[in-house]
Amino acid sequence: xxxxxxxxxxxxxxxxxxxxxxxxxxxxxxxxxxxxxxxxxxxxxxxxxxxxxxxxxxxxxxxxxxxxxxxxxxxxxxxxxxxxxxx
Numbered sequence: 001x002x003x004x005x006x007x008x009x010x011x012x013x014x015x016x017x018x019x020x021x022x023x024x025x026x027x028x029x030x031x032x033x034x035x036x037x038x039x040x041x042x043x044x045x046x047x048x049x050x051x052x053x054x055x056x057x058x059x060x061x062x063x064x065x066x067x068x069x070x071x072x073x074x075x076x077x078x079x080x081x082x083x084x085x086x087x
Contacts, residue, residue: 006048007057010036014062025062 010032017028033055036048065072073085 003051003054004057006050007054007061010050010054010058011061011065014058015065025066029059029062 013032013036014025014028017023017032018025021028033050037050076085
């Protein structure tokens with residue numbers, strides 16, 4: 001699997017974790033990394049190899065997302081028809 005794709009997958013899973021469970025970014029990041037790498041034989045985990053480069057790029061994506069969240073939410077609200085972000 002390409003490292004940038006894996007970084008984007010990691011970042012998206014962290015964003016989902018934060019949206020569903022709340023908490024802070026660092027804790028969510030660590031949890032998702034652990035879940036993605038736990039056991040390569042376990043079908044519930046990805047068994048992914050998250051190199052430092054993969055984790056660093058994912059962290060940069062997450063920081064950019066968090067830093068621009070109000071703008072992202074505003075664009076989503078403007079495009080969403082009969083749907084709220086809170087839904």
